Amino acid sequence: MLALTSSTRTAYHRWPASLKLALVSVGVFFLYLIESPVLLLAAVAGVALAYLVVGWRFLVEGVSFLRPLWVFVAIVLVWHLIAGDPVAGVAVALRLVAAVGLANLVTMTTRLDDLTDLVLWLLSPLERLGIRTAPIGYAMALVVRFTPVLFGKAGTLIESWRARSARRPGWQLVMPITVTAIDDAEQVAEALRARGGFDTQP
Amino acid sequence: MERNTVLIALFAALIAVLGLIPKITLGFGVPITAQSLGVMLCGTVLGARRGSLAVLLFLLLVALGLPLLAGGRGGLGLFASPTVGFLVGFPVAAFVAGLIVEKTPRLALLPAAILGAFVGGIGVLYLFGIAGMAITLDKSFPEAALLVSPFIPGDLIKAALAGFVTAALAKARPASVLSRA
Numbered sequence A: 001m002l003a004l005t006s007s008t009r010t011a012y013h014r015w016p017a018s019l020k021l022a023l024v025s026v027g028v029f030f031l032y033l034i035e036s037p038v039l040l041l042a043a044v045a046g047v048a049l050a051y052l053v054v055g056w057r058f059l060v061e062g063v064s065f066l067r068p069l070w071v072f073v074a075i076v077l078v079w080h081l082i083a084g085d086p087v088a089g090v091a092v093a094l095r096l097v098a099a100v101g102l103a104n105l106v107t108m109t110t111r112l113d114d115l116t117d118l119v120l121w122l123l124s125p126l127e128r129l130g131i132r133t134a135p136i137g138y139a140m141a142l143v144v145r146f147t148p149v150l151f152g153k154a155g156t157l158i159e160s161w162r163a164r165s166a167r168r169p170g171w172q173l174v175m176p177i178t179v180t181a182i183d184d185a186e187q188v189a190e191a192l193r194a195r196g197g198f199d200t201q202p
Numbered sequence B: 001m002e003r004n005t006v007l008i009a010l011f012a013a014l015i016a017v018l019g020l021i022p023k024i025t026l027g028f029g030v031p032i033t034a035q036s037l038g039v040m041l042c043g044t045v046l047g048a049r050r051g052s053l054a055v056l057l058f059l060l061l062v063a064l065g066l067p068l069l070a071g072g073r074g075g076l077g078l079f080a081s082p083t084v085g086f087l088v089g090f091p092v093a094a095f096v097a098g099l100i101v102e103k104t105p106r107l108a109l110l111p112a113a114i115l116g117a118f119v120g121g122i123g124v125l126y127l128f129g130i131a132g133m134a135i136t137l138d139k140s141f142p143e144a145a146l147l148v149s150p151f152i153p154g155d156l157i158k159a160a161l162a163g164f165v166t167a168a169l170a171k172a173r174p175a176s177v178l179s180r181a
Helices: A019-030 A037-052 A054-065 A067-083 A086-109 A112-123 A134-164 A171-196 B002-018 B035-046 B048-063 B077-080 B084-103 B109-138 B143-173
Strands: none
Touching: A019 A086, A019 A112, A019 B077, A037 A054, A037 A067, A037 A086, A037 B035, A054 A086, A067 A086, A067 B035, A086 B002, A086 B077, A134 B002, A134 B048, A171 B002, B002 B035, B002 B048, B035 B048, B035 B109, B035 B143, B048 B077, B048 B084, B077 B084, B077 B143, B084 B109, B109 B143
């Protein structure tokens, strides 16, 4: 399965994941404190510049990442236009673009492994409270491995439905897909236990 | 320990798969994915604690940048976008759905699971979702509620479906329906 990390190598890739995450968290927090459209426009320009220093194509890629956002931008703009307060609508839209663009920058420039390590490091204090974090690492790896497997099996179920019926596959497939997930889980759990369980390295 | 963890992981994968399958239409012509159905099932099948953990695991991987959310979306940007409330509400929805199934042992599983999916997967989830939209889009609560209302009929169907699937699983794989184990 492909992660959403950009294939363009950037200087940001070398920044520690923890630093990027902290910067973005603080950035998004402050974006929601700003009300002035001028400042928000400056924020959007700043985020765009952060993409642009890598290159024009990286900016284009970043903009295409914002695709799910445009419908909300449109709704907000139209709404405020009707309400007779277009400036406020523009401010909300700018804030959305800046915040999501900033957060996407972390996703696009950080490898999944680095983020996974960061999560496990952030969770490590739990070990001192007696909560084992090793299963969390295992569980993350299992989801990454089994989502494509389950997706493939769901695809097979859809195909066999199509082979037998002129109607489109529908809700009837939810049950067999769920049974497949459960059966896979029981099998994998047994295999894990047979190999020493979570006391071994993944 | 191993069995619980793997079940939680596979249900996290199930949420992803239900969101990624393109060709399942649940009716009404509104483009609805089965993703929130996956969230409901986590609660009604795995129970409150394990169900919400499965949803949290799913969200964690989405936040880390895996394209597991409906339409192949993922990444931190989603947590700054208008639908953030629904994401935050997902684990709570699964928890409430599971809790209702667990705490109503005298009710048959089918009505209990439908009730759980309805209260958790619609009531609780929309409360969070609407609040998130109200904050990110700078709208009042009723205004934001208006924006999400087209999706409610589809979710009503999903809640009923979650109930039926849970009841069917109790017959097909009784040992795995942990909310009533």
